[in-house]
Amino acid sequence: MALYVHKYGGTSVGTVDRIRHVANKILQAKQRGDDLVVVVSAMSGETDRLLNLAKQIQDRPNPRELDVLLATGEQVTIALLCMALETLGCPASSYTGAQARILTDAAHTKARILDIDTSRIRKDLAQGKVVVVAGFQGVSEEGDITTLGRGGSDTTAVALAAALKADECLIYTDVDGVYTTDPRVEPKARRLDRITFEEMLEMASLGSKVLQIRSVEFAGKYNVPLRVLSTFVDGPGTLITYEDETMEKALISGIAFNRDEAKLTVEGVPDRPGIAAAILGPIADANIEVDMIVQNVAENDTTDFTFTVHRNDYPKALEILDKIKRDLGARRITGDDQIVKVSLVGVGMRSHAGIASKMFRALAQEGINIRMISTSEIKISVVLDEKYLELAVRTLHDAFELDKVST
Amino acid sequence: MALYVHKYGGTSVGTVDRIRHVANKILQAKQRGDDLVVVVSAMSGETDRLLNLAKQIQDRPNPRELDVLLATGEQVTIALLCMALETLGCPASSYTGAQARILTDAAHTKARILDIDTSRIRKDLAQGKVVVVAGFQGVSEEGDITTLGRGGSDTTAVALAAALKADECLIYTDVDGVYTTDPRVEPKARRLDRITFEEMLEMASLGSKVLQIRSVEFAGKYNVPLRVLSTFVDGPGTLITYEDETMEKALISGIAFNRDEAKLTVEGVPDRPGIAAAILGPIADANIEVDMIVQNVAENDTTDFTFTVHRNDYPKALEILDKIKRDLGARRITGDDQIVKVSLVGVGMRSHAGIASKMFRALAQEGINIRMISTSEIKISVVLDEKYLELAVRTLHDAFELDKVST
Numbered sequence: 001m002a003l004y005v006h007k008y009g010g011t012s013v014g015t016v017d018r019i020r021h022v023a024n025k026i027l028q029a030k031q032r033g034d035d036l037v038v039v040v041s042a043m044s045g046e047t048d049r050l051l052n053l054a055k056q057i058q059d060r061p062n063p064r065e066l067d068v069l070l071a072t073g074e075q076v077t078i079a080l081l082c083m084a085l086e087t088l089g090c091p092a093s094s095y096t097g098a099q100a101r102i103l104t105d106a107a108h109t110k111a112r113i114l115d116i117d118t119s120r121i122r123k124d125l126a127q128g129k130v131v132v133v134a135g136f137q138g139v140s141e142e143g144d145i146t147t148l149g150r151g152g153s154d155t156t157a158v159a160l161a162a163a164l165k166a167d168e169c170l171i172y173t174d175v176d177g178v179y180t181t182d183p184r185v186e187p188k189a190r191r192l193d194r195i196t197f198e199e200m201l202e203m204a205s206l207g208s209k210v211l212q213i214r215s216v217e218f219a220g221k222y223n224v225p226l227r228v229l230s231t232f233v234d235g236p237g238t239l240i241t242y243e244d245e246t247m248e249k250a251l252i253s254g255i256a257f258n259r260d261e262a263k264l265t266v267e268g269v270p271d272r273p274g275i276a277a278a279i280l281g282p283i284a285d286a287n288i289e290v291d292m293i294v295q296n297v298a299e300n301d302t303t304d305f306t307f308t309v310h311r312n313d314y315p316k317a318l319e320i321l322d323k324i325k326r327d328l329g330a331r332r333i334t335g336d337d338q339i340v341k342v343s344l345v346g347v348g349m350r351s352h353a354g355i356a357s358k359m360f361r362a363l364a365q366e367g368i369n370i371r372m373i374s375t376s377e378i379k380i381s382v383v384l385d386e387k388y389l390e391l392a393v394r395t396l397h398d399a400f401e402l403d404k405v406s407t
Numbered sequence: 408m409a410l411y412v413h414k415y416g417g418t419s420v421g422t423v424d425r426i427r428h429v430a431n432k433i434l435q436a437k438q439r440g441d442d443l444v445v446v447v448s449a450m451s452g453e454t455d456r457l458l459n460l461a462k463q464i465q466d467r468p469n470p471r472e473l474d475v476l477l478a479t480g481e482q483v484t485i486a487l488l489c490m491a492l493e494t495l496g497c498p499a500s501s502y503t504g505a506q507a508r509i510l511t512d513a514a515h516t517k518a519r520i521l522d523i524d525t526s527r528i529r530k531d532l533a534q535g536k537v538v539v540v541a542g543f544q545g546v547s548e549e550g551d552i553t554t555l556g557r558g559g560s561d562t563t564a565v566a567l568a569a570a571l572k573a574d575e576c577l578i579y580t581d582v583d584g585v586y587t588t589d590p591r592v593e594p595k596a597r598r599l600d601r602i603t604f605e606e607m608l609e610m611a612s613l614g615s616k617v618l619q620i621r622s623v624e625f626a627g628k629y630n631v632p633l634r635v636l637s638t639f640v641d642g643p644g645t646l647i648t649y650e651d652e653t654m655e656k657a658l659i660s661g662i663a664f665n666r667d668e669a670k671l672t673v674e675g676v677p678d679r680p681g682i683a684a685a686i687l688g689p690i691a692d693a694n695i696e697v698d699m700i701v702q703n704v705a706e707n708d709t710t711d712f713t714f715t716v717h718r719n720d721y722p723k724a725l726e727i728l729d730k731i732k733r734d735l736g737a738r739r740i741t742g743d744d745q746i747v748k749v750s751l752v753g754v755g756m757r758s759h760a761g762i763a764s765k766m767f768r769a770l771a772q773e774g775i776n777i778r779m780i781s782t783s784e785i786k787i788s789v790v791l792d793e794k795y796l797e798l799a800v801r802t803l804h805d806a807f808e809l810d811k812v813s814t
Contacts, residue, residue, distance in 0.1 A: 057494065
């Protein structure tokens with residue numbers, strides 16, 4: 001007998017009919033003889049409704065009270081799902097974050113899970129009940145209600161799976177798995193059967209928004225096998241796990257991309273220690289997140305410093321650089337907000353030379369000019385003119401034969 | 408420095424604007440230098456919305472899960488009210504029933520409060536905070552969320568006032584106090600400055616639905632002075648307290664009435680022990696609540712047995728009596744669902760003879776025939792034909808000069 005944690009997001013439980021559908025799926029799983037803990041989000045739209053009520057009263061709602069307010073969203077879902085399970089003859093018990101003893105720090109609206117006391121859940125499981133837990137929420141040592149921030153329900157599911165030593169944590173969502181790239185850009189994109197935690201982290205942070213990064217980190221840290229699959233279409237989904245010997249030996253797992261980038265270059269700054277901090281300090285102070293950073297070797301004691309930001313932050317970043325230009329001793333500031341980032345991701349590239357050159361050659365053959373390059377152990381990212389995005393993704397998908405199962 | 412418990416019902420916190428209005432009232436009270444604990448209901452309509460969701464899933468929703476669901480209603484209000492108080496510069500902290508340690512039995516949807524641990528509330532009060540508590544809800548010893556049933560927020564307020572030994576419990580509602588009778592029937596009806604717990608119980612159960620009976624019983628038991636007043640119109644309201652020497656010496660406090668009555672008579676049953684039980688047993692088994700019961704002395708070894716029920720239950724009750732008529736040995740069954748009950752209520756009548764005869768004379772002078780009479784220590788109820796209701800109420804209001812302050 002195995003123990004599984006299921007997680008159903010807001011879309012999956014967005015209406016009474018969908019809650020019934022989820023109850024049916026749970027019943028089927030239960031009838032296979034396994035123990036089940038189910039984590040649910042608020043019904044879609046509910047969190048926004050509550051947030052809107054709060055904002056009508058307070059521009060920046062008090063964080064402690066905001067958590068009290070938002071936590072009601074999941075509390076509604078757990079009760080309704082347990083009722084739906086009971087009508088199917090499947091005994092179930094609901095738990096809020098506090099009742100499930102999901103202990104967090106006191107950082108309201110972005111709390112971190114410290115510990116979970118699973119004794120009451122285990123008792124219910126032993127009695128053959130399905131345990132339904134409110135995602136996204138916990139309780140501080142002082143007894144205050146806390147929430148975990150965006151994607152918190154994924155984190156709840158993974159944390160429960162880790163605490164219960166579950167065999168697998170299944171994240172049910174509206175896509176049927178992780179793809180080699182976005183099928184809207186490359187119709188030949190293929191669902192991956194497996195992917196490593198590290199690859200998933202690179203894919204997620206680069207725009208494949210299937211899973212919240214924090215929950216993947218958490219799953220990796222505690223070695224919880226994660227599976228992403230569809231609530232609405234049956235199928236095996238994609239298993240996210242550690243690399244092992246039996247895994248499909250792909251060089252490249254997928255191609256991630258990000259449309260919302262803009263780049264800024266500080267040209268001809270003196271090549272001296274502290275110059276990077278002098279440039280990025282004021283950017284960080286303005287709460288602008290920096291993605292790629294590239295600095296090449298100096299020529300004539302000056303260098304060019306380039307970084308990318310979210311396209312929305314571009315005008316503000318440009319304004320800041322113009323202000324500090326004189327202090328930096330820079331020759332000029334240039335920028336471009338019509339760029340995209342395309343990344344090859346794959347643990348296989350660790351042990352294989354020639355990936356980068358193959359990538360650059362494939363792009364060159366299509367006349368695509370590379371504006372910036374940045375690499376990590378398991379990824380190569382290039383910045384391109386926006387107009388080349390689709391062509392670049394399809395070209396690389398073909399070049400690395402990602403539509404085929406083994407490379 | 409005094410300690411007050413305020414309670415605001417669903418209509419008083421029904422919109423964001425009304426929550427702001429309540430926050431302003433609380434701030435004013437706080438600025439008078441007193442400590443404040445505030446109990447709130449769910450925003451009006453919210454409990455029905457949640458109940459409707461549940462009923463779409465389960466005809467008779469699981470009671471434990473229904474409590475989890477309904478408890479979110481008040482949880483939303485406490486958070487929003489604390490935010491509104493903060494925008495006014497008034498520090499406040501919210502507590503769910505569980506967080507306020509309102510310990511109840513495990514009778515879901517109609518739990519009874521067993522104990523309240525007020526240590527955390529007292530700590531917040533000592534720090535100058537307003538404490539905002541979710542009404543209607545508590546927590547069982549097992550840690551399950553419970554609710555107190557209809558009017559539960561009044562009960563929460565009174566229980567907190569008792570546990571904190573508050574100087575007064577103020578119930579803010581949409582009427583500005585308790586009246587000598589319904590002003591829609593008698594425009595000369597007068598707001599009472601004071602009324603005793605016992606009178607209030609008789610008034611409430613007889614249809615003056617200002618306060619939930621349970622909360623009045625509770626307040627009487629723990630001697631918590633209760634004040635009913637309006638959220639929307641300033642004024643002293645009505646204080647509900649024990650009779651004391653300084654109290655206004657009114658014979659009669661008010662006239663309650665109930666339109667929804669129907670009466671049934673079992674005529675000519677043998678006058679033997681157990682006959683009342685034989686008649687009312689099957690009625691109770693059908694979950695029909697009986698209000699007045701009248702049995703007069705026997706003639707020729709048979710008697711007539713009359714009782715009243717809610718008008719909705721009349722056809723069912725008649726059907727039951729027809730079925731058992733033969734077993735009872737009754738001559739015949741008669742009934743009337745076009746009747747009303749009118750009651751004089753007042754602790755003063757304990758020590759004054761002649762109230763009843765004055766009442767009957769006043770009614771007779773207007774040609775109003777009395778169909779049934781039933782009395783208790785502090786009330787006299789008569790059953791009349793429905794058409795006489797308004798005339799009877801105005802006649803009695805005049806006869807006992809209830810529009811004047813002292814009698």
